[in-house]
Amino acid sequence: MTARPKVRPGKRTNDPEGLRKRVLDVAEASFQARGYHASSLGDLMAAAGVTGGALHHHFPTKKALALAVxxxxxxxxxxxxxxxxxxxxxxxxxxxxxxxxxxxxxxxxxxxxxxxxxxxxxxxxxxxxxxxxxxxxxxxxxxxxxxxxxxxxxxxxxxxxxxxxxxxxxxxxxxxxxxxxxxxxxxxxxxxxxxxxxxxxxxxxxxxxxxxxxxxxx
Amino acid sequence: MTARPKVRPGKRTNDPEGLRKRVLDVAEASFQARGYHASSLGDLMAAAGVTGGALHHHFPTKKALALAVxxxxxxxxxxxxxxxxxxxxxxxxxxxxxxxxxxxxxxxxxxxxxxxxxxxxxxxxxxxxxxxxxxxxxxxxxxxxxxxxxxxxxxxxxxxxxxxxxxxxxxxxxxxxxxxxxxxxxxxxxxxxxxxxxxxxxxxxxxxxxxxxxxxxx
DNA sequence: TTTAAAACAGACCGGTTGTCCTGTTTTGTC
DNA sequence: GACAAAACAGGACAACCGGTCTGTTTTAAA
Structure with missing residues (x-):
């Protein structure tokens, strides 16, 4: 859905606000469609094009993510x-x-x-x-x-x-x-x-x- | 809560209707308090005093149990x-x-x-x-x-x-x-x-x- | 008593979950 | 450019989940 900057390795662009927004977008949609418990972080990471490390950096726990949503x-x-x-x-x-x-x-x-x-x-x-x-x-x-x-x-x-x-x-x-x-x-x-x-x-x-x-x- | 017939091994009393009722009681309460996804079959089994085999005999899947509830x-x-x-x-x-x-x-x-x-x-x-x-x-x-x-x-x-x-x-x-x-x-x-x-x-x-x-x- | 089905016991398994951890890269600051 | 902090990568892991499987016991019909 949202264009994610997937450049070839070696070049990376930090975009903390954009990444955070993408995660919230995906989480909001998934919580709405499937609910909190039925939404796995793995699915959210894949849908947002985000790695585990990045997700954990912005939202330490699933609860923190839900609270932000x-x-x-x-x-x-x-x-x-x-x-x-x-x-x-x-x-x-x-x-x-x-x-x-x-x-x-x-x-x-x-x-x-x-x-x-x-x-x-x-x-x-x-x-x-x-x-x-x-x-x-x-x-x-x-x-x-x-x-x-x-x-x-x-x-x-x-x-x-x-x-x-x-x-x-x-x-x-x-x-x-x-x-x-x-x-x-x-x-x-x-x-x-x-x-x-x-x-x-x-x-x-x-x-x-x-x-x-x-x-x-x- | 409900008295469950826990006799010493060697003596067992089949009570399919009672067991089924106990499971439904526990499931109803847990679904109400914690929701479907947050209620694990393990918790329900423990709360109802029922083994996995017995639960599976009456309710083949978690979905079947929820449908019955x-x-x-x-x-x-x-x-x-x-x-x-x-x-x-x-x-x-x-x-x-x-x-x-x-x-x-x-x-x-x-x-x-x-x-x-x-x-x-x-x-x-x-x-x-x-x-x-x-x-x-x-x-x-x-x-x-x-x-x-x-x-x-x-x-x-x-x-x-x-x-x-x-x-x-x-x-x-x-x-x-x-x-x-x-x-x-x-x-x-x-x-x-x-x-x-x-x-x-x-x-x-x-x-x-x-x-x-x-x-x-x- | 024999027997077959129903009722139950309990271990087992593959897959998933959320979280953590170690490392690497980028970014801003002096 | 040095350097520290932030941003990100990605694997590891232990716990847990739901379902299956095999075997045993009870029950009721014959």
């Missing part, structure tokens, strides 16, 4: 597909709708579903190691925080009322995570659309305040 | 904690609320969160093998179907209107799955309560039919 790549992926769109959108609800739709469309034209990078690793590694767990938990935290902040912005601008920011954020993240889990298992991104529609087609209006005004004609 | 144990767990309560509840919405609360309470007094057995294995194994994927997908399917059926019952009884059964089911399952994912990562079941409250505190009432009647005083 989580902190640099997974966090960036969440930032790109969720946090930035949320900040840029007109409202939190629009943002959620937009991301669901965008991801669904992207997955459909891609033809297969590998799942959410964060959730994939969260399931496999949260209980395996405390360092993994805290790194993953902090990504969930900033994700939720970004959505909650947006709701507060909406409320200050009068676009939203009576919505608990924390709970709305929790619901959004949970629904997306779970929908991606199902989409990965069924290999069908349609469930993302089902969820986002159920989410804003709203339900029975059974909040006490609403129930008084919103009664059904029957 | 999925089809017999994981499916049963979903049935027990979700499907049965849904059928027994007064309405689908009550059922969802009840399961979220019950699981949250159970996890809190338990002190730690191992996550949803189905989602744990779904993330790790869906892409690893087609047989795993279809087995897991069918559990998701019956889970969703049970909720959708309950919504239809509610509608026929006049307890519910204007709710798409499939979408509601998708949303319920997705929210639960994602909430359990977060709960596992943060080791805090509180997110389950956040989600279920956000789910029935309802949102902006922006469905076309509702928007006409249910306008906000501002």
């Amino acid at each position: 989580i902190e640099e790549r997974v966090a960036a992926a969440v930032e790109e597909t969720w946090i930035a769109p949320v900040r840029a959108a007109g409202s939190a609800r629009e943002a959620v709708r937009g991301v669901f739709e965008a991801v669904a469309t992207e997955l459909e034209q891609q033809g297969f579903v590998r799942g959410c990078p964060l959730n994939n690793l969260a399931h496999e590694l949260s209980l395996a190691d405390p360092d993994f767990r805290t790194a993953l938990a902090s990504i969930f935290s900033v994700w939720r925080q970004a959505i909650a902040d947006k709701i507060r912005d909406d409320q200050q601008a009068g676009r939203e009322q009576g919505t608990d920011p924390q709970r709305f954020a929790a619901l959004s993240v949970a629904t997306y995570s779970g929908a991606m889990s199902m989409a990965k298992t069924t290999q069908d991104a349609g469930v993302l659309r089902d969820c986002v529609r159920a989410l804003d087609e709203r339900g029975p209006c059974n909040t006490a305040a609403v129930r008084q005004v919103c009664h059904s004609p029957d | 999925i089809e017999e144990r994981v499916a049963a767990a979903v049935e027990e904690t979700w499907i049965a309560p849904v059928r027994a509840a007064g309405s689908a919405r009550e059922a969802v609320r009840g399961v979220f609360e019950a699981v949250a309470t159970e996890l809190e007094q338990q002190g730690f969160v191992r996550g949803c057995p189905l989602n744990n294995l779904a993330h790790e194994l869906s892409l690893a093998d087609p047989d795993f994927r279809t087995a897991l997908a069918s559990i998701f399917s019956v889970w969703r179907q049970a909720i959708a059926d309950k919504i239809r019952d509610d509608q026929q009884a006049g307890r519910e209107q204007g709710t798409d059964p499939q979408r509601f089911a998708a949303l319920s399952v997705a929210t639960y799955s994602g909430a359990m994912s977060m709960a596992k990562t943060t080791q805090d079941a509180g997110v389950l309560r956040d989600c279920v409250r956000a789910l029935d505190e309802r949102g902006p009432c922006n469905t076309a039919a509702v928007r006409q009647v249910c306008h906000s005083p501002d």
Whole structure:
């Protein structure tokens, strides 16, 4: 995939940053497709065109490599597909709708579903190691925080009322995570659309305040 | 944990069903706590007090063992904690609320969160093998179907209107799955309560039919 | 009692895994 | 150019994994 400088012996060019990036690229992709435990360092070395010595120089252990993938790549992926769109959108609800739709469309034209990078690793590694767990938990935290902040912005601008920011954020993240889990298992991104529609087609209006005004004609 | 008949050599008692059950017990627990790849057959054999020959007799491969765990144990767990309560509840919405609360309470007094057995294995194994994927997908399917059926019952009884059964089911399952994912990562079941409250505190009432009647005083 | 199949015991093996280690080359600095 | 540190090469290795194999014991049917 990436062009690797394989010159004939005698001439070597050190490129620590490029090599590190190549390793992270390969590791990120392999962890996403096969998971952490099913990805062997041998496979990663071969795919990245990197020797054992070089790999060990940049990432002393497999755990260190995974931690770097989580902190640099997974966090960036969440930032790109969720946090930035949320900040840029007109409202939190629009943002959620937009991301669901965008991801669904992207997955459909891609033809297969590998799942959410964060959730994939969260399931496999949260209980395996405390360092993994805290790194993953902090990504969930900033994700939720970004959505909650947006709701507060909406409320200050009068676009939203009576919505608990924390709970709305929790619901959004949970629904997306779970929908991606199902989409990965069924290999069908349609469930993302089902969820986002159920989410804003709203339900029975059974909040006490609403129930008084919103009664059904029957 | 389970009493295993370890008599002195010369006396042996064949107990194929008991042995099989012991292996499944141990495998289910280990897959839940450590995952599939991180669970070695050696560990399982030791924990179950079973020799290699016996294990191989009942489960020729590790994959066969995992498939049995999925089809017999994981499916049963979903049935027990979700499907049965849904059928027994007064309405689908009550059922969802009840399961979220019950699981949250159970996890809190338990002190730690191992996550949803189905989602744990779904993330790790869906892409690893087609047989795993279809087995897991069918559990998701019956889970969703049970909720959708309950919504239809509610509608026929006049307890519910204007709710798409499939979408509601998708949303319920997705929210639960994602909430359990977060709960596992943060080791805090509180997110389950956040989600279920956000789910029935309802949102902006922006469905076309509702928007006409249910306008906000501002 | 005979007998065949099922149930179980336990050693064995080839392959893989992650890590370490020793050496060599490149690179920046004085 | 000297030199030390960083960057990289590549083999070695011990532990482990999953699966297989042969043999023994139990069990139930005949």
